[in-house]
Amino acid sequence: MRxxxxxxxxxxxxxxxxxxxxxxxxxxxxxxxxxxxGLDSIDALELIVLLEREYGVKIENPxxxxxxxxxxxxxxxFIEKNRK
Numbered sequence: 001m002r003x004x005x006x007x008x009x010x011x012x013x014x015x016x017x018x019x020x021x022x023x024x025x026x027x028x029x030x031x032x033x034x035x036x037x038g039l040d041s042i043d044a045l046e047l048i049v050l051l052e053r054e055y056g057v058k059i060e061n062p063x064x065x066x067x068x069x070x071x072x073x074x075x076x077x078f079i080e081k082n083r084k
Contacts, residue, residue, distance in 0.1 A: 001076055001080065004076045004079060004080070005028055005072050005073065005076050006023055008072055008075055008076060008079075009023035009026050009072060010023050011050060011054065012026075012032075012047070012050075013026075015046055015047075015050055016039065016043050016046060018037075021037070026072060027071075027072075028071065028072045028073045028076075029071050029072075029073055030071060030072070031070060032069055032070065032071060032072070033069065033070075036071075039069075044065060044069055047069060047075075048065065051075075051078075051079065055079045055083055056083060057078065057079055057082040057083060058082075059078075
């Protein structure tokens with residue numbers, strides 16, 4: 001799980017061009033949206049595509065997405081649970 005968390009941090013930084021962040025700057029339980037990392041709804045769409053393309057997992061409804069994208073830990077847990 002630790003490797004997945006670190007990989008996700010790197011992918012998110014690269015995908016969203018968060019050039020001022022390093023993986024170690026993002027806490028595994030830190031909120032990704034709002035007062036945490038500060039991602040927005042456009043970033044959420046890009047994360048959905050990332051999960052489908054890289055991990056083969058889909059987020060079926062918006063409510064589920066809010067829970068999944070809460071933090072690195074929640075994304076990693078969702079991937080582990082739903083990966084094919």
